[in-house]
Amino acid sequence: MKKSNYILASVLAAALMLTGCGGENDKKPQNTGNENSADAVLDFNAEEYVKLGDYKGLEVTYPSVQQVTDEDVEQYIQGQLADNTEFKEVDRASKEGDTVNIDYTGTIGGEEFEGGSDTEYDLELGSQDFLPEFEESLVGKKAGETAVFTLTFPSEDYDESVAGQEAEFTVKVNSVSEAVTPEYNVDFVKSISEYETLEDYEASIKEELIASYEEESETEKGEHALRLVAEQAEVNGYPQELYDFFYEDNVAGYKAFAEMQGMEYEEFLETFMSEEDIIEVVKEQVNEHLISQAILQKEGIEITDEEYAEAGKELALTEGYGSLEEYEGDYGKTYITTQLVREKAIDILKESANLQEVPWDEYDDYGEELESE
The missing domain is CATH 3.10.50.40 (Chitinase A; domain 3)
Structure with missing residues (x-):
């Protein structure tokens, strides 16, 4: 029958832990329908739960922008051919x-x-x-x-x-x-893109990959900074409403993933991660939000209605939505607010951090230089 899913489950759990800590998240959050009010979920004093350590002047490493090779472009093309098989x-x-x-x-x-x-x-x-x-x-x-x-x-x-x-x-x-599998030629390129030649199409791929690598490098500055703060912070307890929100949001997302894979949710739990794993992911997310909110409170910063409307619209456009209202329909106001809090906290950390670039191929997933072999 099926091979052991032990390694696959470990990889997925690790990936979800990282996204739970605010990394790039491919799991689309679901509006669970329990959005009575974002204020009801987020109405708490973070300093009652969090004791921050040093969060300014952090020594933060981040990867340099990865160079795009011909092999990268070829791999992208092969992916497009596979998608259209x-x-x-x-x-x-x-x-x-x-x-x-x-x-x-x-x-x-x-x-x-x-x-x-x-x-x-x-x-x-x-x-x-x-x-x-x-x-x-x-x-x-x-x-x-x-x-x-x-x-x-x-x-x-x-x-x-x-x-x-x-x-x-x-x-x-x-x-x-x-x-x-379709043949890679001009006809194929025309059928999936706006380009008329292979050269123009491949140049666009290279530009897209460069932009992606640049974004990864910039994003990791904030991700590493936030991880460092989390390592030093002491978190004791959490508001139950906040925990419930993240739990329901995760379960909704995992159920959607299971459905996409053609499996029942119970099979997902058996194959990829257990209920205990989900609880661990949720607690990581809760702690991260409490820490982010504590930073904002320490700095005397709030997400006002006006800033929510402006920054939320920008976030919606970044995620490919035509309006904030459309974005709210899929994600909910509480989720969007938690993302804005997180982004604001990361901006504060990056502004005062001592940033050190590390060659991308010497940088691991946790923001540290790899030891020389």
Whole structure:
């Protein structure tokens, strides 16, 4: 059946922890519908919960702007080709690289086991989404054929409930589809962009990548500064309303992610991260907001209605929305306010920080220079 998701879960949990600490977040926050009032959630004195350490004159490192190479441009192009790949059902035996739609049932000792069965599952042969022996057993099969085979689960880095055990699988192939990848040429470029030549298209890719790397470098200045403040701060307790907001927001986002992946939320919890992991992420977010708010209070700064309207509109445009109202409809006023508080706190930290640029390839994810090997 499926490979162990241990490493994948660890990577996702780490990524979510970082986004929970305010990094670039690909998980779109959801308006949970519990926005009675942003004031109700954010009406507290942060200094009752936070004791700040030094937050001015911090020694902050950040990565230099990464150079864009021909390989970077080629990788981007290959991604575009993959995104525009179509799958065509074929009447032949399957081969590596094909996608088979399957119904499968797995048993251990004659009994079905949790996570060992599914229907209408699309599996790319050779993707290693499942154990190699599982995928290899389906190579050469046609639609309508059934494969019966046994395999032994790995003993290490695998679900303890099945690790080291032999399982029998019965797999029916419903269909076989081959990938049809478009050719990279002028016609393809015209179909996905406004450019008429390969040269102009590739130049635009390079410009886009440069802008992205510049943004990453600039963003990390604030991210590192905020991490340093969080390391020195003492946080004791939190307003329950604030915790509830971040918890509901995260759960809504994870449910949306699960739906996008075609899985139930319970399966997401089993595969990627547990309820305990989510609680840890939420507490990180709560602590970060309390620290950001404490900085603003220390500086005598508030997010007024006028500033919310102005900065919120700018944030909405940055996120690709036509208006603040549209942005609020997806994210909610509370979420937007927390982002404005965070941005304002980061601006304060960067203004007084001692900034040191580090070559991008010597910089790790936590704002420290890598040790020379």
